[in-house]
Amino acid sequence: MSTIFDLSADSLAGAPVDLRQYQGRVLLIVNTASKCGFTPQYQGLEQVYQQFKDRGVTVLGFPCNQFGGQEPGQADEIGAFCEKNYGVTFPLFAKIDVNGEHAHPLFAKLKKDAPGILGTEAIKWNFTKFLVRKDGTVFNRYAPATKPEELVADIEKLLAE
Structure with a gap:
């Protein structure tokens, strides 16, 4: 059975990242955008990351421009925006598609495994x-309206597994 650890993705800087490096960690994977009504969730995602990173949790952000053109920027603009406005320190990846024929294999797998x-x-x-x-x-x-802090109980449960 394949897992997401068999995949890779490009970092925001464009370098390939083998997701196997996150094996043994609980991951919170999110498709993000800088000009969305949910963009303030970057703050909650960073808080969850800070709260749990030393206990084995990593947040992975994947910018996506497929919904209302809400992530129009280039990689350097996205990174600067996230750092300046929300203090994001968790890993951000290159902009991807999450739906359609060009959907990144990671999101194709996530969607198939958790419809x-x-x-x-x-x-x-x-x-x-x-x-x-x-x-x-x-x-x-979890739906877009679900705030990152609402996942804390589930994160704790997975850390205890």
Whole structure:
């Protein structure tokens, strides 16, 4: 059975990142955007990261421009925005597609393993969240309106596994 640790993605700087380096950690994977009504969730994501990073949790942010053109910037603009406005220190990756024929393989796998409401795989909007176990299997998918701090109990549960 393949897991997300069999995949790679490009960092915001464009360098390939083998996701295997996160094996043994709980991951919170999110498709993000800088000009979205949910953009303030960057602050909550950073708080969750700071609260749990030393206990084995990593937040991974994947900018996406597929929803209302809400992530129009280039990599350097996205990074500067996130750092300046929200103090983001968790890993950010290169802008990707999460839906359609060019969907990044990571999000294709996440959607297949944790479909949304009524079994639909498509991601409906920015800040859809996936919580992944230490072994690389998907624990749950959360709607964009679900605030990062609402995931704390589930994160604690996965850390105890």
